[in-house]
Amino acid sequence: DTEVTQTPKHLVMGMTNKKSLKCEQHMGHRAMYWYKQKAKKPPELMFVYSYEKLSINESVPSRFSPECPNSSLLNLHLHALQPEDSALYLCASSQDGTSREQFFGPGTRLTVL
Amino acid sequence: GDSVTQMEGPVTLSEEAFLTINCTYTATGYPSLFWYVQYPGEGLQLLLKATKADDKGSNKGFEATYRKETTSFHLEKGSVQVSDSAVYFCALIHTGNQFYFGTGTSLTVIP
Numbered sequence: 001d002t003e004v005t006q007t008p009k010h011l012v013m014g015m016t017n018k019k020s021l022k023c024e025q026h027m028g029h030r031a032m033y034w035y036k037q038k039a040k041k042p043p044e045l046m047f048v049y050s051y052e053k054l055s056i057n058e059s060v061p062s063r064f065s066p067e068c069p070n071s072s073l074l075n076l077h078l079h080a081l082q083p084e085d086s087a088l089y090l091c092a093s094s095q096d097g098t099s100r101e102q103f104f105g106p107g108t109r110l111t112v113l
Numbered sequence: 114g115d116s117v118t119q120m121e122g123p124v125t126l127s128e129e130a131f132l133t134i135n136c137t138y139t140a141t142g143y144p145s146l147f148w149y150v151q152y153p154g155e156g157l158q159l160l161l162k163a164t165k166a167d168d169k170g171s172n173k174g175f176e177a178t179y180r181k182e183t184t185s186f187h188l189e190k191g192s193v194q195v196s197d198s199a200v201y202f203c204a205l206i207h208t209g210n211q212f213y214f215g216t217g218t219s220l221t222v223i224p
Contacts, residue, residue: 004156006156040200040217040219041216041217042202042214042215042216042217043157043212043214045211045212048211056211090156090157092157100145100206101145101147101159101162102159102212103159104149104156104157104158105156106155106156107155107156
């Protein structure tokens with residue numbers, strides 16, 4: 001299985017809602033990533049988990065809260081988002097996070113009203 | 114710091130035309146280099162990669178050669194198809210696990 005899956009595919013939420021994005025991989029990868037991608041731009045790194053520990057947090061606002069319950073799962077909890085947070089959220093994984101390719105999921109298209 | 118500079122788009126080509134998308138990088142040492150492709154409404158897919166100087170990555174008719182002397186990793190395809198219409202990202206990874214992406218080049222192939 002060489003796939004990264006993400007749910008939901010689309011999400012619309014109000015600024016007072018709490019929601020979560022989910023990412024799953026079964027490739028035995030030990031590094032997982034969250035990226036944010038605005039239209040016509042490259043992905044921007046948000047968080048990196050390496051061996052289930054948060055290793056990089058790119059100064060992301062606290063309204064985004066990552067969680068890595070186990071080596072196959074990565075969640076992104078959302079609370080009190082702003083309309084400018086509307087974007088495609090991509091999850092990726094890599095074998096061990098050292099100079100290796102990352103495998104991306106299809107993304108969750110988030111719209112904040 | 115590490116960075117990637119990619120050819121500005123958008124690029125529009127007729128079917129069966131030759132494609133080149135330029136990519137140059139700045140990094141000390143020997144980064145690994147990648148081309149990713151993003152089709153409309155989808156995530157990024159790895160197209161090809163090269164991990165050391167003079168390596169040639171190839172996939173689906175696309176090729177790119179890691180040129181240390183010119184710090185380049187240009188993407189080429191001899192004959193594009195309508196199905197190649199997408200956004201192409203050049204990227205590097207060096208120490209640690211942080212990718213540096215280029216700005217992306219949008220390609221449209223018309224029949």
